Amino acid sequence: MSVLDSKVPKGPLKDKWTTYKDKINLVNPANKRNIDVIVVGTGLAGGSAAATLAELGYRVKAFCYQDSPRRAHSIAAQGGINAAKNYQGDGDSTYRLFYDTIKGGDYRSREANVYRLAEVSTNIIDQCVAQGVPFARDYGGLLDNRSFGGVLVSRTFYAKGQTGQQLLLGAYSAMNRQIARGKIEMFNRHEMLDVVKVNGKARGIIARNLVTGEIERHSAHAVVIASGGYGNVYFLSTNAMGSNATAAWKIHKKGAFFANPCYTQIHPTCIPRSGDYQSKLTLMSESLRNDGRIWVPKKMEDVLAIREGKLKPTQLSEDQRDYYLERRYPAFGNLVPRDVASRAAKERCDAGFGVNATGEAVYLDFKSAIERYGLEQAKIHGIQDASKEKITELGEAVVEAKYGNLFQMYEKIVDENPYKTPMMIYPATHYTMGGVWVDYNLMTTVEGLYCIGEANFSDHGANRLGASALMQGLADGYFVLPYTIGDYLSHEIRTGRIPTDTPEFDEAEKEVTERINFFINNKGTHSVDYFHKRLGKVMWDKCGMSRNAAGLKEAMAEIKEIREEFYKEVNVPGSANEMNPELEKAGRVADFLELGELFAKDALMREESCGGHFREESVEIDGEQKGEAKRNDKDYAFVAAWEYKGEPADAVLHKEQLEFKDIELKQRSYK
Amino acid sequence: MNLTLKIWRQKGPQDKGKMVDYKVTDISEHMSFLEMMDVLNEQLTNKGEEPVAFDHDCREGICGMCSMYINGEAHGPDRGVTTCQLHMRMFKDGDTITIEPFRAKAFPVIKDLVVDRSSFDRIQQAGGFISVNTSGNTQDANAIPIPKHAADEAMDAATCIGCGACVASCKNSSAMLFVGAKVSQYALLPQGRVEATDRVKNMVAQMDLEGFGNCTNTGACEVECPKGISLENIARMNREFFAASIKG
Numbered sequence: 001m002s003v004l005d006s007k008v009p010k011g012p013l014k015d016k017w018t019t020y021k022d023k024i025n026l027v028n029p030a031n032k033r034n035i036d037v038i039v040v041g042t043g044l045a046g047g048s049a050a051a052t053l054a055e056l057g058y059r060v061k062a063f064c065y066q067d068s069p070r071r072a073h074s075i076a077a078q079g080g081i082n083a084a085k086n087y088q089g090d091g092d093s094t095y096r097l098f099y100d101t102i103k104g105g106d107y108r109s110r111e112a113n114v115y116r117l118a119e120v121s122t123n124i125i126d127q128c129v130a131q132g133v134p135f136a137r138d139y140g141g142l143l144d145n146r147s148f149g150g151v152l153v154s155r156t157f158y159a160k161g162q163t164g165q166q167l168l169l170g171a172y173s174a175m176n177r178q179i180a181r182g183k184i185e186m187f188n189r190h191e192m193l194d195v196v197k198v199n200g201k202a203r204g205i206i207a208r209n210l211v212t213g214e215i216e217r218h219s220a221h222a223v224v225i226a227s228g229g230y231g232n233v234y235f236l237s238t239n240a241m242g243s244n245a246t247a248a249w250k251i252h253k254k255g256a257f258f259a260n261p262c263y264t265q266i267h268p269t270c271i272p273r274s275g276d277y278q279s280k281l282t283l284m285s286e287s288l289r290n291d292g293r294i295w296v297p298k299k300m301e302d303v304l305a306i307r308e309g310k311l312k313p314t315q316l317s318e319d320q321r322d323y324y325l326e327r328r329y330p331a332f333g334n335l336v337p338r339d340v341a342s343r344a345a346k347e348r349c350d351a352g353f354g355v356n357a358t359g360e361a362v363y364l365d366f367k368s369a370i371e372r373y374g375l376e377q378a379k380i381h382g383i384q385d386a387s388k389e390k391i392t393e394l395g396e397a398v399v400e401a402k403y404g405n406l407f408q409m410y411e412k413i414v415d416e417n418p419y420k421t422p423m424m425i426y427p428a429t430h431y432t433m434g435g436v437w438v439d440y441n442l443m444t445t446v447e448g449l450y451c452i453g454e455a456n457f458s459d460h461g462a463n464r465l466g467a468s469a470l471m472q473g474l475a476d477g478y479f480v481l482p483y484t485i486g487d488y489l490s491h492e493i494r495t496g497r498i499p500t501d502t503p504e505f506d507e508a509e510k511e512v513t514e515r516i517n518f519f520i521n522n523k524g525t526h527s528v529d530y531f532h533k534r535l536g537k538v539m540w541d542k543c544g545m546s547r548n549a550a551g552l553k554e555a556m557a558e559i560k561e562i563r564e565e566f567y568k569e570v571n572v573p574g575s576a577n578e579m580n581p582e583l584e585k586a587g588r589v590a591d592f593l594e595l596g597e598l599f600a601k602d603a604l605m606r607e608e609s610c611g612g613h614f615r616e617e618s619v620e621i622d623g624e625q626k627g628e629a630k631r632n633d634k635d636y637a638f639v640a641a642w643e644y645k646g647e648p649a650d651a652v653l654h655k656e657q658l659e660f661k662d663i664e665l666k667q668r669s670y671k
Numbered sequence: 672m673n674l675t676l677k678i679w680r681q682k683g684p685q686d687k688g689k690m691v692d693y694k695v696t697d698i699s700e701h702m703s704f705l706e707m708m709d710v711l712n713e714q715l716t717n718k719g720e721e722p723v724a725f726d727h728d729c730r731e732g733i734c735g736m737c738s739m740y741i742n743g744e745a746h747g748p749d750r751g752v753t754t755c756q757l758h759m760r761m762f763k764d765g766d767t768i769t770i771e772p773f774r775a776k777a778f779p780v781i782k783d784l785v786v787d788r789s790s791f792d793r794i795q796q797a798g799g800f801i802s803v804n805t806s807g808n809t810q811d812a813n814a815i816p817i818p819k820h821a822a823d824e825a826m827d828a829a830t831c832i833g834c835g836a837c838v839a840s841c842k843n844s845s846a847m848l849f850v851g852a853k854v855s856q857y858a859l860l861p862q863g864r865v866e867a868t869d870r871v872k873n874m875v876a877q878m879d880l881e882g883f884g885n886c887t888n889t890g891a892c893e894v895e896c897p898k899g900i901s902l903e904n905i906a907r908m909n910r911e912f913f914a915a916s917i918k919g
Binding site for chain 1: 682683699701702703705706709710713715716717719720721722724726727728729730731732733734735736749751752756758760781782785787788789791792795796797799800801802803804805806807809810811812813816817818819822823825826829830832833856857860862863
């Protein structure tokens with residue numbers, strides 16, 4: 001018998017959430033005023049949760065490491081947010097969104113959670129419009145949609161290429177309303193460094209004021225972690241520089257199980273890296289695959305000529321190009337899911353067809369789209385016999401209206417005009433599906449400790465579909481957690497304020513202070529980044545887009561070695577009692593150095609290929625799917641939840657068996 | 672390329688602060704400006720000196736956290752970019768680059784190039800929202816059609832990233848482009864009209880309270896804004912404010 005209880009309500013899938021909501025305990029408004037909730041992180045999940053909990057009447061304390069909640073990395077999400085509105089009348093429904101998400105996740109997510117996500121998705125759009133989020137509209141004044149990878153309908157709502165920004169500013173405005181009313185106490189430039197447990201329940205946190213260096217104690221009746229994903233374990237990723245796993249990792253060390261760490265999304269369309277100095281990678285939204293076609297040259301001699309600058313991609317005719325996604329996956333073409341698109345790019349580049357100096361880039365070409373839109377516009381405007389130049393001009397205007405900010409971003413970084421020459425792209429770490437294990441209530445294995453958004457593992461299985469991260473963040477924060485946490489807090493109305501002058505808080509604060517002093521006094525020979533880069537290289541080379549047993553074992557050993565050296569040799573300048581960015585980084589990298597090893601251990605255990613986790617030992621040998629990833633449902637249809645036992649290598653595996661009652665397990669085929 | 676950097680160093684809010692010269696060598700033109708700063712900081716750390724503190728996070732021009740005043744311009748010499756998107760190809764070998772924090776009474780320096788912009792948050796808290804609860808029990812998203820041009824204009828105003836370049840560029844340290852953008856976004860949408868009168872009055876009052884100056888139409892803010900927020904937003908805010916004042 002597993003120690004994990006997912007607490008999924010009984011009854012038919014369709015009715016679970018409604019029935020559950022009808023029956024849970026509620027907290028009387030007068031009592032809510034006396035209950036404290038801590039929310040760590042103010043992205044889409046944390047921001048929306050903090051605002052909603054405050055509206056309900058709880059006393060909320062919210063924390064973010066940035067100088068304002070508006071800067072959380074949700075802001076950088078570009079493409080859009082899914083919702084089963086079926087405004088396009090193209091056959092969409094709650095069931096279909098649910099089905100696509102389960103299938104896209106390669107049948108490794110929990111049915112009931114995903115169905116609930118699909119169910120509340122429509123409310124999110126209504127809510128955001130009411131909040132003044134300026135979604136794109138058509139000329140009739142109604143909301144516009146676009147299409148994303150892995151689906152056959154148009155259900156993605158968007159605000160140019162800045163959807164995450166607009167949704168986050170919506171949640172931020174909802175928070176501001178509550179901050180003004182005194183219902184949320186906001187702690188900017190604060191970092192949570194540990195959780196405090198009293199009698200087995202989460203009762204508060206230890207945080208560092210990043211301006212003064214002061215260590216603070218904060219108590220509450222429940223703690224919500226919404227601190228995002230751990231993509232920066234790779235050093236280079238599309239995450240923000242400050243994005244970190246510290247809050248999630250600290251709660252793991254205090255008893256919260258960590259699930260499926262090896263499920264990482266390597267996003268297919270990012271700007272390729274250019275040198276060792278590089279600090280981060282930049283995403284080009286997946287929405288570009290609506291109109292862009294991905295290709296490499298068919299002939300090696302053309303590849304070499306392009307690399308040497310003797311040939312331009314625009315000089316190659318159609319029959320000299322290999323539109324490899326359209327060739328391999330005719331049904332979905334350029335809109336296959338992210339994991340499939342990334343592996344296909346790697347396959348071509350590994351075969352030597354990469355088109356830039358490093359051999360790690362493929363083309364994303366808008367020429368066909370510009371022509372198609374140009375012809376359409378010429379017709380709309382009644383222009384007879386439009387010249388080629390006119391068509392291009394009209395077409396470019398349409399492309400600019402759709403993706404202008406992305407094209408500008410690309411041009412600023414690469415110094416090439418993507419309207420005239422195809423973009424170069426290559427996969428990069430973007431999102432982590434794995435995370436803290438939570439039950440149906442979004443509660444971790446520690447009582448009163450919740451985890452929402454990217455920080456938890458729950459909804460995306462082994463691969464996340466485009467435009468679903470924003471959906472999950474807001475669903476958790478606006479519409480799920482505020483209900484489920486009430487059920488728990490209904491038992492806390494007689495508890496009273498949690499004091500912070502107790503041995504539990506003393507102990508936690510002591511640990512935090514000792515660790516900070518250790519870093520300051522270590523005076524080693526290498527900077528924090530030196531170790532972070534080394535970790536990143538091991539992760540990318542051995543735990544990246546494809547993995548094998550030998551490499552993963554090496555990765556575990558190497559990461560342990562880097563970690564030991566880090567503790568001996570890291571150099572953190574400055575003092576603890578001031579703003580000290582190097583000290584902040586040191587703490588975060590120390591945690592990545594543990595998480596990375598557990599990541600490799602998890603990947604080693606899972607001897608199947610599923611979603612973003614591709615094991616070279618597990619591929620289809622023959623038939624139509626030859627060379628594609630091979631899943632093993634008989635042995636691996638479970639969530640791997642790891643319990644902390646000291647060293648990452650000693651973590652203990654607990655399995656939550658996944659049951660599929662409403663969906664038949666099939667091989668994913670996008671052919 | 673090899674460069675000389677003149678950087679503002681200030682230990683803390685009470686410290687007087689001064690410009691300090693540094694040399695960096697072998698800088699690639701493909702680096703971003705902040706990657707060049709990373710090189711400098713790695714160099715300082717390895718020498719046992721304290722690295723330069725500066726704000727940054729997403730490094731793709733959207734979070735609004737980075738904030739340097741480079742050679743007398745907020746976010747440096749390029750147009751339509753934040754400091755993190757500024758690339759070293761904008762500079763030449765041998766250049767001397769002056770790097771200061773954003774300077775304004777309402778943005779006190781915390782350390783080196785890091786300033787406190789929480790005054791922006793407080794202006795938003797004064798009225799930068801629509802008073803609708805997040806219950807999900809609102810009407811259908813398509814119940815009120817919104818003309819495309821109004822939605823597009825609202826979106827253009829809403830793309831403000833709250834970096835404060837407008838304030839840093841203005842000789843009066845005025846925040847009117849920032850406030851005007853938020854007032855405009857909601858004023859253009861039917862959902863925001865309901866509270867428009869109170870919103871503009873409260874936000875402007877808070878803006879004055881924080882110590883920002885007034886607009887004298889020099890337009891520097893529009894030139895330096897990394898997101899191209901238009902001066903029209905200031906005009907719209909003034910109209911809204913005037914109308915609100917008459918209504919009382």
